[in-house]
Amino acid sequence: MGSLNEPIRRPLTLDVSGLPSVAFGHRNTTWLANVFYMAIEAMMFALIFAAYFYLRTRSTNWPPGHLPPSLTYGAVNAVVFLLSIVPAWWVRKRAPDGDRRAVRNGLLALSLFAMAATGIRVLEFTTLNCRWSDDAYSSTVWVLIGMHSGHLVTELIETLVLLVISFTPKMEGTRLADAAINSDYWYFVVVTGLMIDFLIYGTTRFL
Amino acid sequence: MAVAEPIIANDQDTGESELARRLARTWRQPTGIWGWFCNTHHTDIGLRFMVTAFIFLLLGGILAAMIRLQLIRPESSLMGPDLYNQVFTMHGSTMIFLFAVPMMFQGFGVYIVPLMCGARNIAFPRLNAFSYYLYVGGALVLWGGFLTNTGPDVGWFAYVPLSGPAYSPGHRADIWSQMITFTEVSALGVAICLATTILRHRAPGMTLNRMPILLWEKLVISMAVIFAMPAVMVASGLLLLDRLVGTHFFNPAEGGDVLLYQHLFWFFGHPEVYIIFLPGAAIVSTLVECFSRRRIFGYTPIVVAVVATGFIGFSVWVHHMFAVGLPQLSESFFTAASLMIVIPTGTQFFCWVVTIWNGRLQLRLPMLWCFGFIFVFLIGGLSGVMLASVPVDLQVHDTYFVVAHFHYVLIGGALFPMFAGIYFWFPKMTGRMADPTLGTWHFWLFFIGFNLTFFTLHFLGLRGMPRRVYTYSPDMHWHWLNVLASSGVVFMTAGLLVFLANVIWSRRVGEIAGNNPWGDAGLEWAMSSPPPPYNFLHIPTVSGRDPLWEDPPDQPVVVGLRDDIRETLVTQSLDADPQHKDEDPGPSIWPFLTALTVSAAFVGSIFTPWAVPIGAPPVIVTLIGWLWPRGQSPTPRPGGEAWVR
Numbered sequence: 147m148g149s150l151n152e153p154i155r156r157p158l159t160l161d162v163s164g165l166p167s168v169a170f171g172h173r174n175t176t177w178l179a180n181v182f183y184m185a186i187e188a189m190m191f192a193l194i195f196a197a198y199f200y201l202r203t204r205s206t207n208w209p210p211g212h213l214p215p216s217l218t219y220g221a222v223n224a225v226v227f228l229l230s231i232v233p234a235w236w237v238r239k240r241a242p243d244g245d246r247r248a249v250r251n252g253l254l255a256l257s258l259f260a261m262a263a264t265g266i267r268v269l270e271f272t273t274l275n276c277r278w279s280d281d282a283y284s285s286t287v288w289v290l291i292g293m294h295s296g297h298l299v300t301e302l303i304e305t306l307v308l309l310v311i312s313f314t315p316k317m318e319g320t321r322l323a324d325a326a327i328n329s330d331y332w333y334f335v336v337v338t339g340l341m342i343d344f345l346i347y348g349t350t351r352f353l
Numbered sequence: 354m355a356v357a358e359p360i361i362a363n364d365q366d367t368g369e370s371e372l373a374r375r376l377a378r379t380w381r382q383p384t385g386i387w388g389w390f391c392n393t394h395h396t397d398i399g400l401r402f403m404v405t406a407f408i409f410l411l412l413g414g415i416l417a418a419m420i421r422l423q424l425i426r427p428e429s430s431l432m433g434p435d436l437y438n439q440v441f442t443m444h445g446s447t448m449i450f451l452f453a454v455p456m457m458f459q460g461f462g463v464y465i466v467p468l469m470c471g472a473r474n475i476a477f478p479r480l481n482a483f484s485y486y487l488y489v490g491g492a493l494v495l496w497g498g499f500l501t502n503t504g505p506d507v508g509w510f511a512y513v514p515l516s517g518p519a520y521s522p523g524h525r526a527d528i529w530s531q532m533i534t535f536t537e538v539s540a541l542g543v544a545i546c547l548a549t550t551i552l553r554h555r556a557p558g559m560t561l562n563r564m565p566i567l568l569w570e571k572l573v574i575s576m577a578v579i580f581a582m583p584a585v586m587v588a589s590g591l592l593l594l595d596r597l598v599g600t601h602f603f604n605p606a607e608g609g610d611v612l613l614y615q616h617l618f619w620f621f622g623h624p625e626v627y628i629i630f631l632p633g634a635a636i637v638s639t640l641v642e643c644f645s646r647r648r649i650f651g652y653t654p655i656v657v658a659v660v661a662t663g664f665i666g667f668s669v670w671v672h673h674m675f676a677v678g679l680p681q682l683s684e685s686f687f688t689a690a691s692l693m694i695v696i697p698t699g700t701q702f703f704c705w706v707v708t709i710w711n712g713r714l715q716l717r718l719p720m721l722w723c724f725g726f727i728f729v730f731l732i733g734g735l736s737g738v739m740l741a742s743v744p745v746d747l748q749v750h751d752t753y754f755v756v757a758h759f760h761y762v763l764i765g766g767a768l769f770p771m772f773a774g775i776y777f778w779f780p781k782m783t784g785r786m787a788d789p790t791l792g793t794w795h796f797w798l799f800f801i802g803f804n805l806t807f808f809t810l811h812f813l814g815l816r817g818m819p820r821r822v823y824t825y826s827p828d829m830h831w832h833w834l835n836v837l838a839s840s841g842v843v844f845m846t847a848g849l850l851v852f853l854a855n856v857i858w859s860r861r862v863g864e865i866a867g868n869n870p871w872g873d874a875g876l877e878w879a880m881s882s883p884p885p886p887y888n889f890l891h892i893p894t895v896s897g898r899d900p901l902w903e904d905p906p907d908q909p910v911v912v913g914l915r916d917d918i919r920e921t922l923v924t925q926s927l928d929a930d931p932q933h934k935d936e937d938p939g940p941s942i943w944p945f946l947t948a949l950t951v952s953a954a955f956v957g958s959i960f961t962p963w964a965v966p967i968g969a970p971p972v973i974v975t976l977i978g979w980l981w982p983r984g985q986s987p988t989p990r991p992g993g994e995a996w997v998r
Contacts, residue, residue: 160557160894162922163913166933173932175476175553175923182545182579189583193620197587197602197613205608278600282608285600289591307977316982320936 168319170242170326180327184334187297191338194293198286198345209276209283214350216273223266224343227336230259234336238329241322249325250312256332257309260302263339267295274346287346294335294342301335304328373890375916380473380887383940391940393478396884398485399464400782403775405485406456409492410768411849413447416440418846421806421839427827437823438506439525443499445509446529449625450536451492453767457632458578459484459543461774462571464782466547468877468884469565471556471893473921474937476549479944479979484542486948491535494956498528505529508821510622511592513603513614518596527596527959533589534955537582544578547571552926556876557911558895559929565875565898566649569656570635573663574628580667581624588617598962612677619670627666629763631659633730633770634701637723640773641705643873644720645712648899651704658697665694675743676750684743691741698734702727717871718792722773725800726765733761736811751821754814760807772796772852779859780866784882787863791855795848802844809838874899892922943979950975 171177202208237252270291278288308325311317317325382392392398419440423432432440467475475481498504505525507516516526551572555564592614594600601607603614642649649655671679671687705727714720736758740746749755772795779787813834818825825831869878878901880889891910897903911931914920919937924930950971957964 158907158909159912160909160931161913162911162931162934165913165922165931167920167935169923169933169935173923175549175935178549178553179477179480179545182548185579186541186583189580190587193584193587193617197591197617200613200616201602201608201610204605204610210608278598280601280607282601282604282610285594285602285609289594289600303973307980311982321982 168323170323174323174327176324177327177330180330184331187334188338190293191290191341194286194290195341195345198290201282201286205283209350210281212280212284213275215270215275215287215346217347219266219270219273220343220347223263223270224340226259226263226266227339230256230263230332231336233259234329234332238326241326244319244322246312246317246322249317249322250309253305253309253312253325253328256329257302257305260298260305260332264295264298264302267291267298290342290346294339297335297338301328301332304331369890372916373885376887376890377885379916379919380885380937382886387942388940390945391942393474393482393938393940393944394886395463395467395475395478395481396782396888398475398478398481399460399462401485402455402463402488403460405489405492406452406460409447409451410456412496413444413452414846414849416444416447418842420444421842423823424825424835425839426835427825427829427832429824432823434823435506438821439499439504441821442505442508442529443495446495446505446532448763449509449629450532451488451495453629453763454536454540454625455488456771457629457767458571458574459488459540461632461636461771461778462547462574463543465778465877466550466568466571467554468781468880468888469568469875470550470554471559471876471889471895472550472554473888473892473919475546476554477546479938479941480542481546482941483944483948484539484546486945487535487542487951488539490948490952490955491532491539494528494535494952495532498525503528505532510618511589512618513592513595513611516592517603518599521596524959527593530589530593530596531955531959533585535952537586538951540578541582544575544582548575548579551575553923554921555924555929556893556895556900557922557924557929557931559900559924561927561929563895563898566638566652566655566659567635567875570631570638570659573659574631577624577628577631577663577666581621581628583621584617585621585625588614588621591617593958597958612674615674615677616670619673620667622673623670624663624666626762626766627662630730630766631662633726633766634659636770636774636777637705637726638701639873639875640719640723640777641708642899643777643871644715644717644723645708646715646872647708647712648902649704650707650711651700652898654700655704658700661697662694665690665697669694672741672746675746688741688743692738695734695738702731718787718789718796719773719777719871721793721796722769722776725796726769726773729761729765729769729800729803731765732808733758733763733765737762749814751819752814753810753818753820756820757807757810757814760810764803764807772799777871778877779856780870781877781882781884783860783863784866785859785863786866786870787859788855791851791858795851795855798844798848798851802841802846802848804841805844806838806841809834809841813838869901874902876900941979943975947972947975947979 233252233255237249237256240248240252274287274291276284276287278285305328308321308328311321312325380394382388382394382397419432420437423429423437463475463481467473495505503523503525505511505528507521507526507529511526511529514520516529551564551568591600591602595602595604601609603609603611605611638649638655669687669691671683672691675684736754740749740755740758776787776792779785813831816831816834818829818831866882868881871878876893876895879893891912892914893900894909894911895904896908911922914922914934919939921935921937923932923935925932950968954964954968954972957968
């Protein structure tokens with residue numbers, strides 16, 4: 147290495163002017179941040195799952211003195227979650243092609259699914275057959291489903307904001323990439339939702 | 354290395370200085386009070402983290418001095434048990450959550466990492482600024498509580514059932530819980546920023562295999578933060594729910610379990626030790642290389658050791674719970690895992706020693722602090738090996754032996770490297786050298802004071818003096834050892850005063866430093882001191898692990914980034930090949946406003962669960978304000994811009 151103060155006579159250069167200015171999928175930095183964010187949230191869910199099974203070892207009956215949560219709304223919501231994957235997948239697939247119209251329609255459908263899931267979730271709370279202050283089991287069930295509802299509402303708001311943006315000219319390259327990342331996050335909400343369904347509807351009946 | 358100014362002395366001079374002018378205009382941060390809250394540049398935010406954390410080091414130090422003053426004689430009535438409980442809880446909470454992590458991980462990381470990567474700013478600068486304000490919010494909540502006689506009094510770990518609704522009425526424990534939420538969200542935000550910067554904004558050519566060890570360590574720590582901090586948020590969150598809305602997670606009468614809290618807390622708590630220590634080790638690796646004037650010995654073993662520490666750190670938490678009556682098999686497993694941590698730590702030690710041994714050592718001021726670290730941390734590590742053994746642990750559990758051990762580890766692992774790092778990067782941050790004579794006084798005063806206080810505590814522990822008890826009887830014969838331990842505080846305080854004087858003095862009239870006063874190899878020394886708002890005139894490229902030592906003078910620089918918008922370069926995670934261009938979102942008031950609304954919701958939820966539904970809409974509004982696209986580009990993007998799928 148020469149001294150920093152030496153003049154550089156003919157600096158060699160690496161010209162990046164031709165590089166793209168919008169990246170989709172794993173190349174996008176926001177995609178990476180979203181992965182980290184999901185890792186944080188997944189860790190929180192995993193720890194509460196662990197707490198659920200830990201507390202289960204502290205009780206002879208499970209659920210202790212309650213009927214398991216009623217299946218109806220949980221099952222309906224699981225179907226809604228599974229179907230909602232279709233518009234999320236569609237947005238993710240069409241965004242890199244710059245198909246603004248398809249993305250807008252996909253976001254619209256996804257918003258409707260998210261609203262439906264949120265509405266059914268409200269009904270789910272009424273049929274859990276326990277109240278959070280009853281015992282540790284009930285507390286865990288409420289916190290699990292409550293935390294997931296927080297994610298659901300967050301995702302609903304994010305999708306609605308993207309939907310509004312999609313009606314404006316601002317829905318250009320970077321925003322389309324954001325819409326695709328939003329779909330990744332929706333997948334996360336669906337997967338964690340199904341896992342929680344298995345936990346509170348399944349393990350209370352079959353395990 | 355062909356980067357930054359002063360750069361061209363021939364016919365290109367005009368072009369280069371014109372470029373510098375344009376970049377300075379584009380990357381300028383707003384000024385004034387309003388501008389202060391809009392600033393999103395990593396050097397400014399990094400310095401704020403460091404200065405704020407240092408203030409809390411001083412406040413935590415004052416609390417420590419109060420503790421030592423109380424214990425200087427038996428049956429002291431200086432403090433009653435209630436105030437004493439608050440003081441030692443505040444001391445621990447302040448030092449861990451408001452000083453050690455914000456200083457060692459956030460402060461140094463945010464300031465140094467983008468410079469070392471060769472980037473113009475940190476990734477997600479607004480999230481970074483938001484994280485700073487949230488950290489300040491948490492600090493104000495904790496200290497606001499203490500100053501209004503509502504300081505937490507349940508220990509820095511707030512074990513249930515003591516911290517539960519039955520034994521801690523009032524809001525003291527709630528304040529502790531929400532302070533955790535504030536500071537951990539802050540650390541998580543910075544972890545995302547740093548990990549993304551390291552993986553995506555490295556200079557072309559800086560493959561993983563050429564990445565400075567400091568960047569490796571920051572990456573590993575960011576991952577540790579991402580996987581460990583959720584555990585303490587879950588623990589403190591469930592505690593808050595138990596206290597606020599009557600859930601029963603930790604209430605054995607209703608099927609809850611108090612040990613669940615300890616498991617959740619220490620699943621965070623032990624990785625936390627490495628989150629605090631690894632940044633110190635990162636600083637030492639950097640400095641040992643620089644002042645030994647040779648490449649670090651054992652780059653690969655050190656990197657493997659750092660990664661291994663990150664993993665093993667997650668499998669030792671139960672050694673904090675040996676005294677609670679767990680099955681012997683699990684105690685044996687965690688003893689083995691705890692002893693295993695010696696292997697990677699020892700690897701790093703031996704590599705440093707060999708580097709110094711085979712180098713041409715320059716015993717400059719920062720290196721003196723590194724030697725202090727090696728000495729102090731080694732003692733802390735050895736008493737750690739003793740404590741990993743269950744019988745020894747049971748014998749000295751909850752005595753001052755444990756206090757001595759973790760102060761050797763944490764002050765050795767964080768405070769000594771911190772001073773080494775501050776003296777090392779002081780010229781980069783301020784443009785002036787810190788005074789070495791005052792710095793040497795600072796070192797010896799602090800080193801002697803520290804050992805006087807904490808080495809003595811080992812003996813007090815072995816003689817059975819328990820922690821967290823506000824006084825003791827004269828029959829215990831602990832008096833003179835306590836006098837000795839407390840006398841060290843005088844030296845440490847004097848050392849800190851000398852340090853503050855040095856900083857104030859040297860910042861004004863210290864010797865002008867120039868770009869690279871230590872002749873170090875890292876990219877952070879390739880621009881003027883302090884760095885301009887755009888960091889690098891040209892994004893550099895590198896062809897070796899020690900760019901400023903190895904790269905030829907005609908090492909290529911990156912051209913083709915626009916200078917009229919804040920364009921940045923994104924490179925591949927593994928090979929750092931240029932991939933696409935991105936745009937820095939620039940200064941904004943919204944991160945600050947969002948931090949205000951989030952803080953309001955957090956503080957409100959100390960008192961009522963309704964703070965969540967009432968506090969959420971303002972948070973949503975500010976978040977939308979933050980993220981709403983505003984045509985950040987002064988010129989419209991070309992219709993047919995190139996995309997990469």
